[in-house]
Amino acid sequence: MDDSLPEVFLQRCAAILSAEDLAALLSAHASPPVAVRWTGCPESLHEGSAYLQAHEISTTPVAWYDHAWRVQFADREVLVRLPWVESQQIFVQSLSSMAAVLNMGILPGMDILDLCAAPGAKTSLIRRLQQGSGVLVANDVSQGRTQRLKHLLSMQGFDGIDVQTGDARSLGGVMESCFDRVLADVPCSGEGRFVRARPESWSTWSERSISMLAKRQLKLLESACRCLRVGGEVLYATCTMAPEENEGVLHQFFDRRARRGDFGMSMVPIEWHVDQRRPPLSQWRGVVFRDEVMESVRVVAGDGMTPFFMARLRRES
Numbered sequence: 001m002d003d004s005l006p007e008v009f010l011q012r013c014a015a016i017l018s019a020e021d022l023a024a025l026l027s028a029h030a031s032p033p034v035a036v037r038w039t040g041c042p043e044s045l046h047e048g049s050a051y052l053q054a055h056e057i058s059t060t061p062v063a064w065y066d067h068a069w070r071v072q073f074a075d076r077e078v079l080v081r082l083p084w085v086e087s088q089q090i091f092v093q094s095l096s097s098m099a100a101v102l103n104m105g106i107l108p109g110m111d112i113l114d115l116c117a118a119p120g121a122k123t124s125l126i127r128r129l130q131q132g133s134g135v136l137v138a139n140d141v142s143q144g145r146t147q148r149l150k151h152l153l154s155m156q157g158f159d160g161i162d163v164q165t166g167d168a169r170s171l172g173g174v175m176e177s178c179f180d181r182v183l184a185d186v187p188c189s190g191e192g193r194f195v196r197a198r199p200e201s202w203s204t205w206s207e208r209s210i211s212m213l214a215k216r217q218l219k220l221l222e223s224a225c226r227c228l229r230v231g232g233e234v235l236y237a238t239c240t241m242a243p244e245e246n247e248g249v250l251h252q253f254f255d256r257r258a259r260r261g262d263f264g265m266s267m268v269p270i271e272w273h274v275d276q277r278r279p280p281l282s283q284w285r286g287v288v289f290r291d292e293v294m295e296s297v298r299v300v301a302g303d304g305m306t307p308f309f310m311a312r313l314r315r316e317s
């Protein structure tokens with residue numbers, strides 16, 4: 001099987017990343033970082049690390065989230081067969097996925113919409129941060145994936161979550177002004193999650209599919225914002241480096257509003273400082289991005305993370 005990454009992809013990466021960040025990306029593609037999250041009650045957190053140690057899984061703490069640990073790639077096979085991992089008391093989830101939710105500014109009691117929720121890794125962390133109070137609607141367009149989402153939520157002991165199957169591009173018209181927070185973890189080209197040993201992980205990658213995804217992402221973001229109450233916030237996230245799907249979507253979003261006029265939206269600075277954080281691109285292929293876009297955050301591979309992008313937007317009126 002041909003495991004060479006597309007040449008155009010590598011050229012694009014070289015244009016976006018420093019040599020060091022590109023090397024870290026290729027290393028993450030070769031041995032994807034592994035992390036786990038404790039889903040039991042916070043008071044028994046120490047039981048989780050003791051359990052992993054007892055099974056000779058060496059763990060590294062995560063500086064910005066004490067309910068998570070990094071695990072060696074080489075231990076993955078053993079890890080996923082452990083009973084507490086099978087029962088999801090210890091849940092395998094990427095640090096990038098956890099970081100997006102932790103940057104939503106969730107408080108107990110907030111009403112939250114998870115727009116593209118399946119298979120539900122982030123939904124379950126959102127529910128935990130809500131501390132059992134507030135509405136949570138978890139939506140996904142795929143029937144099969146919403147079944148997986150329901151299974152995951154029941155494995156982790158969560159009930160009272162409204163799981164819906166539908167195209168989130170129309171949710172803005174159905175659930176207008178209903179939520180304090182919306183997570184828009186949109187479908188993307190997944191460049192940060194390519195796995196070298198699995199060429200199928202990038203077999204659909206192309207610049208054409210990036211531009212189709214970007215159109216869909218813009219519609220999803222617009223729908224997400226419409227679902228917000230005044231003062232509410234959307235977290236827009238992708239696990240790709242493609243500027244068209246990241247800065248490009250935000251640029252078009254604010255540009256359209258400036259031209260057509262609509263309710264007010266602004267960007268919220270993200271106070272999350274890790275060594276892998278990078279500034280957003282200020283331009284790409286001749287398009288100079290609007291000032292608002294400069295509040296978004298790129299994260300490169302390293303320290304247990306795969307690359308991702310996030311932006312926090314607030315509804316002002």
Ligand SMILES: C[S@@+](CC[C@H](N)C(=O)[O-])C[C@H]1O[C@@H](n2cnc3c(N)ncnc32)[C@H](O)[C@@H]1O
Nearest residue numbers: 116117118119120121122140141167168185187
């Ligand atoms: C990046 S994944 C979401 C991962 C999920 N948030 C998690 O953490 O487990 C993107 C999801 O968007 C869903 N999706 C794609 N197009 C959609 C649409 N128009 N409306 C709602 N969901 C959509 C896909 O089925 C997929 O499950």
